[in-house]
Amino acid sequence: EVQLLESGGDLVQPGGSLRLSCAASGLSFSSSAMNWVRQAPGKGLEWVSTIGGSGNVTLYADSVKGRFTISRDNSKNTLYLHMNGLRVEDAAVYYCARDWQLANWGQGTLVTVSS
Amino acid sequence: DVVMTQSPLSLPVTLGQPASISCRSSQSLVYSDGNTYLNWFQQRPGQSPRRLIYKVSKRDSGVPDRFSGSGSGTDFTLKISRVEAEDVGVYYCMQATRWPRTFGQGTKVEIK
Numbered sequence: 001e002v003q004l005l006e007s008g009g010d011l012v013q014p015g016g017s018l019r020l021s022c023a024a025s026g027l028s029f030s031s032s033a034m035n036w037v038r039q040a041p042g043k044g045l046e047w048v049s050t051i052g053g054s055g056n057v058t059l060y061a062d063s064v065k066g067r068f069t070i071s072r073d074n075s076k077n078t079l080y081l082h083m084n085g086l087r088v089e090d091a092a093v094y095y096c097a098r099d100w101q102l103a104n105w106g107q108g109t110l111v112t113v114s115s
Numbered sequence: 116d117v118v119m120t121q122s123p124l125s126l127p128v129t130l131g132q133p134a135s136i137s138c139r140s141s142q143s144l145v146y147s148d149g150n151t152y153l154n155w156f157q158q159r160p161g162q163s164p165r166r167l168i169y170k171v172s173k174r175d176s177g178v179p180d181r182f183s184g185s186g187s188g189t190d191f192t193l194k195i196s197r198v199e200a201e202d203v204g205v206y207y208c209m210q211a212t213r214w215p216r217t218f219g220q221g222t223k224v225e226i227k
Binding site: 105107 | 154165169175205209217218221
């Protein structure tokens with residue numbers, strides 16, 4: 001069974017930084033593209049970023065390009081999202097999801113951006 | 116960007132009755148490999164999203180057969196043949212043909 005467990009969400013001030021992690025199990029991690037998708041409180045789903053299995057392909061939503069960096073450590077079966085220059089509008093539950101078609105999702109981690 | 120438009124945004128249904136959600140894309144979702152990457156997700160209250168349907172009409176493992184997807188090009192539909200109480204939640208379509216990936220606004224299904 002595929003399991004994805006996000007962590008790292010926290011309360012951070014505007015302009016601050018945060019690193020989210022997603023620990024994966026039950027899948028061939030290095031063969032799987034991985035994604036971050038976010039959901040602001042009471043809102044819909046927004047795709048944030050995708051990384052290919054080897055890490056050689058990375059894609060970003062315009063809203064986070066230049067501020068967020070997606071990465072992975074295939075030796076640890078872990079996906080990361082490095083978030084810099086956080087804005088109030090980045091506040092959301094962040095989900096990691098497996099493969100190009102978002103087949104499996106984690107339970108999410110909450111990022112709050114407030115002074 | 117491909118704009119995904121769902122309707123209705125709210126869908127009150129009677130238990131045991133059918134339900135249908137429409138999703139339209141601003142561009143064709145047919146990819147160069149011939150596949151159409153249109154997915155449907157269910158998000159029950161307080162839970163994370165779960166994929167129900169991929170490539171328009173393929174049901175994920177464990178998804179009841181009362182859920183079905185159909186459509187082509189820019190026009191797609193999710194149908195629930197007989198709504199059950201556990202189907203309450205928000206349903207999203209998402210296109211995975213073009214970058215950036217985009218979701219519909221969501222359709223909230225509730226019991227009358």
